[in-house]
Amino acid sequence: MNLSDSNITLILSAYGSPGPLSYGFFFVTLVLYLTTVFSNLTLMLVISLDSRLHKPMYIFLFNLAINGLMGSTSVCPTILQYLLEDLSTISFTGCLLQSFFINVYGTCVYAILTAMAYDRYVSICNPLQYHSILTPTKVRLLLGAVYIFPVCSLIVQVYLTSRLPICKYTINKLFCVSLAVVNLACVKTALDSMYALALLFIFGFLPLFLVILSYIKILTVSIKASESAQMKALKTCAPHLITFINFSLATLSSVIYTSFNDYLSNEMSILLSIYFILVPPLLHPLIYGMRTDEIKRSIVNILRRKVFALSFLE
Template identity: 75%
Template sequence: MILFNSNITIFLTAYGPPGPLSYGVFFVILVLYLATVFSNVTLMLIIFFDSALHKPMYIFLFNLAVNGLIGSSAVCPTIMQYLLEDLKSISFTGCVMQTFFINVYATCAYAILMVMAYDRYVCICRPLQYHSIMTPTKVRLLLGAVYTFSLCAVGGQLYLASKMPICKYIINKLFCVSLAVVNLACVKSAIYSMYVLGLLIVFGLLPLFLVILSYIKILSVSVKASKTAQRKALKTCAPHLITFINFSFATFSSVIYSSFYDYLSDEVSVFMSVHFILVPPLLHPVIYGIRTQDIRISMSKILRKRKFLH
């Protein structure tokens, strides 16, 4: 199977030679990556240590933070390494594994955002039954389904990609993405194309449809409620809605980057590629930290305890 042939080397040609511009981009990505790691780890620790946050919404948010770290860590260290090196090469196995983790990040993020929308729907539209519906067992089942389906689906894509014969060895991008890897094949696979189309429907269009449907139902209930209830619903849903729109925009940018790279300027291409794997994981914990009162309260409690101990 070609996938595990480490003798195949792929060259990434989208980089220029090391110089002031490369060092500047390296510094920007390093700062953003460190901020991403810090913000997500901080959010995870706050949720983990504060038992008051051991609720479905924050458990889903914890998993979203873990997923964000997986996505950014799959790409950023490699980009920073290539910015400082003359030769930008990666084994075919490493290239395929990079696309695997990127696709897991994308599919899991959308799936987690979908179950978070379901959680918000139950909270607002069926508040009296919320605790009987969103039980710990139900939360574990939802997260189990998210990871199982995502890993199996992306694993199937990985397997089909590995069966294609490779006769090209150059990718004109900053990192490996599915479309670029498939374009290395000597012949196109109709089965692979149909499989990827199925993935886009199941992990792209379906979550989008269900999230929109959830918010239509939330909006219909909120319109009939009191002003106080409407404000509460807005506070509850705003972080998730902002996060979902942000990630959808980043995904759209990634599709444009993958499909139309040759027609974009270098600056736009760099922005689109980095935006997908850095901006959502960085903004998600910031959005929830600013917009969610429970997290702000928990953070202030931790800071007061730390100050008191000193």
């Protein structure tokens, strides 16, 4: 990055002057953000405290909660601040970092959901070999791949973007996204476009293909099983499938927000951006908390122990 570029100040023009509408969105965003933080921290605490949940699926779920917190925290405090200010500005370096963490959130969540689909596939299609296939070492390797490949790839993307000469200084969005930053450049190189397409294929279409393939195999095995086995498989896969569909819809809303923001009203832009950043991290722990018996039992047991401890102290 050029030294002069690091001192560039960008304007996020999607924000209007503070008023009743801004205050309303501020309140809604604040409530959703605080609820997201609380629900994810609660899920992480439950998984940490209950040794019976120290299994591959819940380890992946723990990391899903971490990524949800990272994604929402990388943007929501900034949105809350700018909703109350007349002029919303951010440095070029800060803009690059914000888009980087948003991309890490999106790619890592998809990677974790892919690992969870593999876990469900092994659990249903190879139940007798489950513990020999998904060993602690293999789980650590999968988690390493979930984080290392996306982070390293996105660091390269940030470096390529930072080298582009900047001619524009206004972004008509609530926060920085990669495409918006690239559109500030005077010229775009073929390398940047090809690299962005490669990232989209590797971290977007490939996980989608692998998850669909896993569920095709699960469906094939379930069809041949008994009715009780089919119901058990459905109950086991339902939370993950709902979570994956929810995040895919959120990603689609992000694509619409990124590509067609200039044609959307400010209200619609805010809703689409908040949906991608807040709704999946908010719903993921709620979905697993309501649909997974082991987590529900763990929450009840923890609450009982705390109530018993308080009664004993009295």
